[in-house]
Amino acid sequence: MNKKKTIPSIDRDLSWMYFNRRILSEAMKPNVPLLERLSFLGIYSNNLDEFFRVRMATLSRIVEYEDRSLRLEREHAKLLIKQIHQLNSKYSIEYESAIKEVTSRLREENIYLLNENELDVEQQIFVRNFFRRQLSGFVSPIWLSAVKQLTEATDENIYLAIKMQVKKNSEEDEKKKTAHIRVRRPEYALIELPVSTCGRFVRLPDRSKGGSSLMYLDDIIRFCLPMIFSGMDYNHFDAYAFKFTKDAEMEIDNDLRNGRLQKISKAVKSRKRGDALRVIYDTKMPRDLLSRIMKRLNLDKSDTVQKGGRYHNHKDLMSFPDCGRKDLKYPAWVPILKPELKRDESLLKLIQKQDRYIHVPYHSFDYYIRVLQEAAVSKEVRSIKTTLYRLAKESKVVKALICAALNGKKVTVVIELLARFDEASNINWSKKMQDAGIQVLFGLEGVKVHSKITHISMKRGGDIACISTGNFHEGNASMYTDYLLMTAKLSIVRDVNSVFDFIEKPYLSQRFKELLVSPNEMKKRFLSLISDEIRNKKAGLPAYIHVKVNHVTDDAIIEKLYEASKAGVPVELLVRGNCTLLTGISGLSDTIRINGIIDRYLEHARIFIFAAGGENKTFIGSADWMRRNLDNRVEVITPVYDPLIKENLQKVFDFGFRDTCQGCVVDGTGENRPWTREDGNTLPFRSQEELYNDYKLKE
Structure with a gap:
């Protein structure tokens, strides 16, 4: 438990570890389709990499920052690192077991992952040809003796550490060779696997009808080592995989109290940014080779050194070839076209008449794309403003905006350059949009623009606004559950436009009539809404709180939820990720129940429903109940007024809260017990x- 906090709670990083284990649990379920289990293993691995790059990096640097005034923070960080290492070791055993079990099941389904020693003659010829034609130009060995520090290398990929020797095959061979071959010491080299250009898995010629043969790129390289080092007089090669994770970013918004923020911020420039803080290596790597690798990684005692199996970077399992076996994946759910999309009516006019919504990926994201495309060519449209946080590789959203600019519309785009791990992509898109005549704004100094809003100015019929819980991103819209409201309600549309004014001119005071906007008054408004439920409960009026978010970690919100629970207000939460709130504490959180759902889609929509004495106040938007969202980002939450949309949002919440197949009890213990319904329905x-x-x- 976090001693810094005055309310009962667990640390957000421990909560995150419990959440990621729920993903691992999906990979271990026999009833989950086999190839989907592989994907969950990849998601677990990828999540863990990002966690170490950011959260563990932050903790490690706090420990290293020697300042007496930060003694308590340092001690807490040390304890937390120890707890995380313990959980990571425990979950790693489960992970390796899941990998072995799923690989075994693949063979039962005639999908074979072959290593370099399992190839038949035809496959050996194929692998050699594949290397010559497609791979050799991307494989560049580096002598380990020439490498001073590995921290200059990228941690996005996997490395093979090579040990090459001259081995004596027999006494007779030795006699023949001693005359002209000098005994040589082992040599060591590194090869970075070119996964980004060649992929991680290679399809091989199949051995039998109905079967599929594949090979890790790692093993392709292993098989071809004699070709790679031809002419070097070595006759024996061993290759061992390892990977490392580097410090990507120091996240200080939730780690240190406000009064000490500036002091630690000054250390950021001089900290060891980019240093390795975790390494995973093949447990069979010989000691002489391992010691040479470790010396070049600059690790310290707070960093993680972990034994692993033969293969690393299992995030690549997310793109494992399906080998034509659709029966081993979830049944396809084709995105539903809403009735409005099936007609030739103007979508802009339909929105002006009545509020509309889409719930992706159940509904097609094309509804929003069509709104932009129509706005781009309509003579009724004056201008388009939108915020972009992450963008698809071939973004239809950006193409529609460029089209609008070329057609003479005034287009303004607020793009967040600090969207973690998407910085380079966003910079590239920014240049393309600027070249097309789009006004590109880069948000506010020191504050991320995380809101998902669009404003379309019309000559007649009323302006239009779109407020989403997730990114305007076609790729995300096929995997993440998000909700998007499109409205012409004047008070909301004016507020959305004011948000853009606030971003462009933050020195001007802005007041919002309808929207909850951070870092302005969003937290204050949420606390007020919870307080209203407490008063209504005491007055005998209908009172409840139904919330669906990704994370709940803000202390003020949690304290207010405890207060609501003590007053007897039913608090029902759907929380996918971090949740530092504790349930089941007598007299404190008796009426709080939290369900965490992991399924084929990533639960991402943020929905807030309050009984409001029978009035039912409903909101959606981009913010989670985290301090960073409520205090340090530009976020937007909008009220929903249309009765049919409010009814649908309540149904989305109710369905989630009834989920006994994919739901887990989130209570702070990390046990992840299966969700059960209180009404006794089994x-x-x-x-x-x-x-x-x-x-x-309803299609």
Whole structure:
């Protein structure tokens, strides 16, 4: 438990470890389709890499920052690192077991992952030809003796540490060779696997009908080592995989109290940015080779050194070839076209008449794309403003905006250059948009623009606004569950436009009538809404709090939820990720229940529903209940007024809270017990499947 906090709670990083284990649990379920289990293993691995790059990096640097005034923070960080290492070791054993079990199941399904010693003659010829034609130009060995520090290398990929020797095959061979071959010491080299250009998995010629043979790129390289080092007089090669994770960013918003923020911030420039803080290596790597690798990684005692298996970077399992085996994946759910998309009516006019919504990926994201495309060519449109946080590789959103600019519309785009791990992509898109005549704004100094809003100015019929819970990103819209409201309600549309004014001219005071906007008054408004439920409960009026978010870690919000629970207000939460709130504490959180859902889609929509004495106040938007969202980012939450949309949002929440197939109890213990319904109904219920079927009936 975090001693710095005055309320009962657990640390957000421990909560995150519990959440990631729920993903691992999906990979261990026999009833999950086999190739989907591989994908969950990849997601778990990728999440863990990002966690070490950011959160563990922060903790490590706090420990290293020697200042007496930060003694308590340093001690807490040390304890937390120890707890995380313990959980990571425990979960790693489960992970390796899951990998072995899934690989074994693949063989039962006639999908074979072959290593370099399992190839038949035809496959050996194929691998050699593949190397010559497609791979050799991307493989560049480096002598380990020439490498001073590995921290200059990228941690996005996997490395093979090579040990090459001259081995004596027999006494007779030795006699023949001693005359002209001098005994040589082993040599050591490094090869970075070119996964980004060649992929991680290579399809091989199949051995039998109905079977599929594949090979890790790692093993392709292993097989071809004699070709790579031809002419070097070595006759024996061993290759061992290792990977390391580097410090990507120091996140200080939630780690240190406000009064000490500036002091630690000054250390950021001089800290060891980019140093390795975790290494995973093949447990079979010989000691002489391992010691040479470790010397070049600059690790210290707070960093993680972990034994692993033969293969690393299992994030690549997310793109494992399906080998044509659709039966080993979830049944396809084709995105549903809403009735409005099937007609030739103007979508802009339809929105002006009545509020509209889409719930992706159940509904097609094309609804929003069509709104932009129509706005780009419509003579009724004056201008378009939008915020962009992450963008698809071939973004239809950006193409529509460029089209609008070329057609003479005034287009303004606020793009967040500090979207973690998407910085380079966003910079590239910014240049393309500027070249097309789009006004590109880069947000506010020191504050991320995380809101998902669009404003379309019309000559007649009323302006239009779109407020989303997730990015305007076609790729995300096929994997993340997000909700997007499109409205012409004047008070909301004016507020959305004011948000853009606030971003462009932050020195001007802005007041928002309808929207909850951070870092202005969003937290204050949320606390007020919870307080209203407490008063209504005491007055005998309808009172409840139904919230669906990704994370709940803000102390003020948690304290207010405890207060609501003590007053008897039913608090029902759907929380996918971090949750530092503790349930089941007598007299404090008796009425709080939290369900965490992991399923085929990533739960991402943020929905807030308050009984409001029977009035039912409903909101959606981009913010989680985290300090960074409420205090340090530009976020937007909008009220929802249309009765049909409010009814649908309540159904989305209710379905999630009934989910006994994919739900887990989130209570701060990390046990991740299966979710059960309080009404005693034991029939299995899977919310995502039920929602899709419900939407399908209305298509």
